[in-house]
Amino acid sequence: MGVLKGRTALVTGGSRGIGRAIAERLARDGARVAVHYGRDAAAAETVVAGIRAEGGEAFAVRAELGVPGDAEALWAAYAADPLATEGVDILVNNAGAPHFGGIADTDEAAYDRVHALNAKAPFFVIRHGLARLRDGGRIVNVTGTPDIALPAILATIAAKGAVNALTVSLAAELAPRGITVNSVGPGITDTDLNAGWLADPGARAHAASRSVFGRIGGPEEVADVVAFLASPDSRWITGQHLRATGGLQLALL
Template sequence: MNELNGKVALVTGASRGIGQAIATRLAAKGATVIVHYGTDADGATATVGEIERAGGTALAVQAELGVDGDVDQLFAGIEEGLAGRPLDIIVNNAAAQPAGPLGATTRAAFDHLFAVNVRAPYFIVQHALPLLRDGGRIITISSVATRMANPAQTSFAMTKGAIETMTLTLANELGVRGITVNAVAPGATRTPANASVFEAPGLAGFIAGSTALDRLGDAGDVADVVAFLASDAARWITGQVIDASGGLFLGPRT
């Protein structure tokens, strides 16, 4: 069912992993997808190629987030590619990875984390609003790290907490235009890019055993939630953080 026919979606960090899965899922539902990437040109080309082979439409736009001029560069590419067409869906997926525990985090790493995970999504939305049609969708990828105490991810969780606050306040501000603003919070999600992490002895089993649905997540699990929020079926949902973790760390299983 091509429920997103005629829509244009921007997905940041769409060259691999969850972002790639989101881009291909939105395209499968009929959207034209702008595939943003930072440095992985081959991955972005692969995402566009997968979409086009399936009969969809996509274009790649490069901009390294977290540096001066990042959002200006991104939107210069977007506006050139759109050639006057508006945007309908923004998915802020690109993110820097956790910088380590408090004792190991450097100021430079901390600043980079916030530049990519908080500043970039904020100003992407700011730049996008004149292009975003009334009734549009803004979806940002958060993390279950905001509801758990993980000392190795304090600064990372702080960035995602900021994103969730942004989601709430923008939903209130933009609702008069019919624009919904939501966040999706994945848990442990295995992708080709991070598969080696879950090869540590016992880790995958431990996480699955701590998840209500008894398995690791995959990128498609998250992409389906994003696609739902992008659809008309989610028109009455805004200002929410949707947990897409399969029930990670909800409590004892027995």
């Protein structure tokens, strides 16, 4: 613990999966972590309790994302917590969920829902948080891998791609404040979100074969990449997309 001592991080979707691993890693590095959740208060409090048990600082923040007024509600909930600091040093936009379906199976309502959560929410969480984000801060967007074809979640990939594009231009806009903006694209990751289909031995073996390492990645491996981008060591990296995929794109060549 140490490289993030004295800094405050907000992790959206921090109660489960990759978001939980990110929150726990940033806390181990010394940050005070606001663990955002949408519905499952018990899961968020479990993360908070675990961080505190290891000597870290954390608190839970509730706000449903993907609905009108979500970003304002998130920051209002953050500010209302007695453990919140006035400024935030690290913002990790991790919250999201897929819509399963190709173009023929995605109507306008489904498209709007997936973009509200995966693209619009990060945009406005950043917008409404800029006054609180300290100069020299870090924004890390957990998105997707743009050069891998995933037609089964087409609308989701389009939404994640929008945030990748946002990352590049926002990095240029915020550079005068010393704020870096980067994105991380996980590959197939062993989380509760994927637990159902990964329970099938054949599907799991196929998923593992997609990585050049011949295995499925864990959420902590994505969290380690995010932690680097949140640290002082990443000060000369901005507007970049890092693929935390275990060489997924290499295995497809």
